[in-house]
Amino acid sequence: MIGFFALPWCLAELLATVERHQHWPRQPWAVGIGIALGGALVFLRRPNWLFHTFVHEACHALLCLLTFVKIRGVRFTDGRGGMVEHDPADPVRTTLIAIAPYTVPLLLGPALLARWWWPNGPAGELLSGLCACLFIAHVHGLAHNVRLNFWGKDADLPRVGRFLALVLIIGTLLLLTALTIEILWTGGAVRQGLTSTSQSSQSGSLNQTKR
Numbered sequence: 001m002i003g004f005f006a007l008p009w010c011l012a013e014l015l016a017t018v019e020r021h022q023h024w025p026r027q028p029w030a031v032g033i034g035i036a037l038g039g040a041l042v043f044l045r046r047p048n049w050l051f052h053t054f055v056h057e058a059c060h061a062l063l064c065l066l067t068f069v070k071i072r073g074v075r076f077t078d079g080r081g082g083m084v085e086h087d088p089a090d091p092v093r094t095t096l097i098a099i100a101p102y103t104v105p106l107l108l109g110p111a112l113l114a115r116w117w118w119p120n121g122p123a124g125e126l127l128s129g130l131c132a133c134l135f136i137a138h139v140h141g142l143a144h145n146v147r148l149n150f151w152g153k154d155a156d157l158p159r160v161g162r163f164l165a166l167v168l169i170i171g172t173l174l175l176l177t178a179l180t181i182e183i184l185w186t187g188g189a190v191r192q193g194l195t196s197t198s199q200s201s202q203s204g205s206l207n208q209t210k211r
Contacts, residue, residue: 007167010174017178026120026187027128034129038136052141053082059101060084067093081148098156099165101145103172108134112183120187128184135180142173 025031041048053076061084064071069089076082086097105112111134115127146169149155150162157165 006171007174010171014174014178014181017181021181021185023185025128025184027125027184030125030129031132031184034132034134035136037129038133038140041133041137042140048140049144050076051137052144053077055106055141056101056145057082057084059104059106060086060097062104062106063097063100067096069093069097095160098160099168101156102142102165102169105134105138105176108138108176108180112180115187116183124187128187131180131184135177138176139173142169 057074057076061071061074063069064084064086067089070087072085072087074082074084084097089097108131111127111131115124115131118124118127146157150157152158160168
C-alpha cells in the first residue's frame, strides 16, 4: 500500500524536476568532471570495498545514536563486510537502523547542503564537482550493498522486509536524484538570494538617504 502511493509521487517529483531544468547545470564543467571521476572510481575494487563498508557501518552506527540504542561494537573490513553490534531495540528502531545505509546519504547529504548554501565561484564549482562525484559513489555503493544484503536471514533487507526495503530504497533514491539535480542546476541559491536581498536593501537605503 505504501509503495502504491509513495513511489508514483516520488517519480512525479523527479520528472517535474527534470522538466524544470532542461538545460546545462550552473557549472557544467565541474559537474562533468565530478561525474567522470565518480565513474572512474567505480572500477577500483580497492579501496572502494573498504570505503563502502565503512560508510555502510557508519550509517548503522549513526541511526543507533539518533535512536538512543547503545552500540556494543563496530567492525569493518576490506572485502569481508562489517558489523555494528547494538542492544536489542523495538521493531521501529530496528528497522530504521537496518535500512539506514540504503536511505541515508551520509556523505552526499552534507555536500549537497554545503552547495545549496554556498554561492557560485571557485568554491561553488569545487562543491558542484564533489556532489556529482559523491552521487555516483552513492549509487554505486547502494547497488553494491543491495546485492550483498538482499538474501540471507542475517542480512539487512530481509529483516526489514524485502518489499518494504525496496520501496524505501527506490523512493529515497528518486527524491535524492531530484534534489541533486535541483541543487546542481540552480547553484548556490540561498547565499545568492541573501546577498541579492542585502544589496537591494542597501540600495533602497541609499536612495532614501539621497532623497
